[in-house]
Amino acid sequence: MIGAPIRWIGAALATFAVAAISLTANAARVVAAPVEMVQARPAAAPRTDQAQPATPRIRLVATGGTISNRNGGRLSAEELVKSMPGIERYAQAEFEQFSNLASSELTLDQWLALSKRLNELLSGDRAVDGVVVTSGTDTLEELAYFLNLTVRTDRPVVVVGSMRNPSTLGYEGAANLLEGFRVAASPEARGKGVLVVLNDEINAAREVTKTDALRLNTFQTRGYGVLGVVDQDRVTFYRNVVKRHTAQSEFDLSKVAALPRVDVVMVYQGADGDLIKAAADRGARGIVLATAGAGATSGTQPDGVSYALKKGIFVVTTTRAGSGRIAPRRGPGAGGPDVEAEERRLAIAGEDLAPVKARVLLMVALTRTTDPSELQRIFSEY
16 A cells, blocks of 8 residues: 555656656756857858059159169169068059169159150050159159149149168168058049158158258158148148149150259359350340349349340249248339349249249249249249
């Protein structure tokens, strides 16, 4: 009698245990199922059917200069491109060798040919996003301003160089070139005219000048400051250029065979006017006076200026002080006491242009007009 209840209780307990185990297993499956679904879902693979944005096409047009002047032979345009680490991150680098000379050896005829080549390149290949030009630093600011006046595009044109040659410890040419490519590839550089990039800084071609014979920070814009900087993370601009340039330029040199002669004469204590007369007699169509202040000449220079004006030669007055503006003057005494009113019109105020850049502008302007009023307007607008 006692055994039966015990077997019944044992059976009941076994049945309860089986049910409990079954419930626990079902609960475990309910909880585990969502986790298994999450773990089983594969990570989304990156799409390969979408076109990746292409890096800008930037063309190097090499002319030579210290940046290429390696001992035993100059670096070619191709070698310069290969010297830039990580260029593929910023641009599709192309290259062509225009020349490979010291900047002092480039002629005005080569300047003219370079301007025509850049216009041909940028007008003929709309897929080129910008151009980098290498130059020797001695004449870099002059070449950059010439291109600023004559290359008619809103795409970036960047001029670079270096103060140390490739065989010198601390050669900075590759870094300057890479930064030039980065600026040329920057959408913000569009429409800002020709830019000069060295030493991590971006300057406007019209304003920049070489201020030191040896230091790396030689190119500066006195009075106005840099346009922007090139940092590790990005290219940054702080201001725009307001003077006319590039795409807004009125100068078309496509049919010009040669640039007119313009000479620069420095003003110093007791200077002789014979140098001005000699320039006038030797075929100069314009003379730029680099005065020490706001336009005063010295010695017998007033006689030389009067002589040049009477021969129909334009005389542009500038200052070599480093900053400051020469305003137009049309009253009595402009050009000297012996100059008639009609001849006085040939005296042009150089505004705030440095003497070497006033020479560049006068050369270019004389290919378009010989009207004194028009020339003065040009100096005011460019």
